Amino acid sequence: MKICIYGAGAIGGYLAAHLAQASGVHVSVVARGEHLAAIRRNGLAVESPQGTLRARVEATDDPRALGPQDYVVLALKSHQVVAALEGVQALLGPHTAVLPPTTGIPYWYFHGLPGALRGRQIERLDPQGLQWRAMAPERVLGCVYWVASEVTAPGVIHHDGSLSRFPVGEPDGSNSERVLRLAAAMKAGGLDAPVVPDIRGWIWAKMISSLCWNPVATLTLGTLSEMNARPEVVAVVRAMMAEADALAQRLGVERTPITIEQRIAAARNAGDHKMSMLQDLERGRPLELGVLVDSIEAMRELAQTPTPTIDMVYALLRLRAEKQAKQPEPAVSMTAG
Incomplete structure (x- = not known):
């Protein structure tokens, strides 16, 4: 093979x-x-x-x-x-x-x-x-x-x-x-x-975690343990996840295989891990914003379902991404992905 x-x-x-x-x-x-x-x-x-x-x-x-x-x-x-x-x-x-x-x-x-x-x-x-x-x-x-x-x-x-x-x-x-x-x-x-x-339910489950934790980590510069230590930060993430779950259900996913509370618990158990978008920010790389925004907005248009908390967080993240894009990239990238 x-x-x-x-x-x-x-x-x-x-x-x-x-x-x-x-x-x-x-x-x-x-x-x-x-x-x-x-x-x-x-x-x-x-x-x-x-x-x-x-x-x-x-x-x-x-x-x-x-x-x-x-x-x-x-x-x-x-x-x-x-x-x-x-x-x-x-x-x-x-x-x-x-x-x-x-x-x-x-x-x-x-x-x-x-x-x-x-x-x-x-x-x-x-x-x-x-x-x-x-x-x-x-x-x-x-x-x-x-x-x-x-x-x-x-x-x-x-x-x-x-x-x-x-x-x-x-x-x-x-x-x-x-x-x-x-x-x-x-x-x-x-x-x-x-x-x-x-597999589509699993794709939604993973995307929702990335969609929610990545922008909040990038805006706060926090590790998963640091974000989970603040109930007000977790509340924002929980609201975003609820909106995304509702969107998935409107598009035929009866339920994602991992509940909101299970996702939050998994993030808490990951300790001081830094989300990939925060890693990119710290290394001066472009933020992988487009695929998440495009996915949620395309699905929202199909489902005609509002996502106000997600929209608010990503409005803030867009400014962060624009400022990041103006920074020079590292001369040598260590990975192909």
């Missing part, structure tokens, strides 16, 4: 190192800069309170060198995907399955979905249908990445030791051979990767 992780950052590097532990799985990563050089030289290292996991993987900045894969995992920021599509195409064979980012509502969301919205393409989520054409929805497997990790040095990923989970599923909810094989490989690599029949 050949699996390419396109982007070996906090999530991609964590996945690659674990998958490399599975017998019969050839893992490659697409990376760049100092991160690529370090992976080629020393391999990947995932540090956690449980110890250090090391892995040797094939690493390149040219996807054409890897050839067709069985699975391609796009561990990129959503705003980086379009620029990577040409490289992704070089990895696709007749039966290659693709796992696009699920930070927000993915371009394939309405593919195979029963009801009036079946097959709907949302221009705002996939301008000009570029992703739909390059990575046909028939290729897609959905996966949600619940892991508190960050790149701390080239080739080094730090995991805070909290529980990680990677629910994976077919858009139609079936237990296909390809989803079962991938889940088995992930499990063999030490990952908790259940096959779920309701």
Whole structure:
């Protein structure tokens, strides 16, 4: 089995190192800069309170060198995907399955979905249908990445030791051979990767957590433990989550698999972890604001459901993002995602 992780950052590097532990799985990563050089030289290292996991993987900045894969995992920021599509195409064979980012509502969301919205393409989520054409929805497997990790040095990923989970599923909810094989490989690599029949519900659950905790962390500069220590901050997050849950229900998700209180408890248990958007702010990178705003606004328009608290928080965050965009980016980026 050949699996390419396109982007070996906090999530991609964590996945690659674990998958490399599975017998019969050839893992490659697409990376760049100092991160690529370090992976080629020393391999990947995932540090956690449980110890250090090391892995040797094939690493390149040219996807054409890897050839067709069985699975391609796009561990990129959503705003980086379009620029990577040409490289992704070089990895696709007749039966290659693709796992696009699920930070927000993915371009394939309405593919195979029963009801009036079946097959709907949302221009705002996939301008000009570029992703739909390059990575046909028939290729897609959905996966949600619940892991508190960050790149701390080239080739080094730090995991805070909290529980990680990677629910994976077919858009139609079936237990296909390809989803079962991938889940088995992930499990063999030490990952908790259940096959779920309701991957869209899991996408909403993860998106809602990101949608709510990320902007509040970026505005307050707070870690999860710092935010959870202030009831007034948690109240804002809880109100945002309630609005997003109502939106999901209007669009056919009977209930997300994780309740609001469970999400808040999970964040509390994550300790001093910094949300990814705050990490980007501190490193001078552009904030991944577009995919979250586009997702919630596109879905709100379809559902005709108001989200006043979310709108208010993101109005503040837009100013933060505009000021961040005026800052010079770091000369060398350590990750491809």
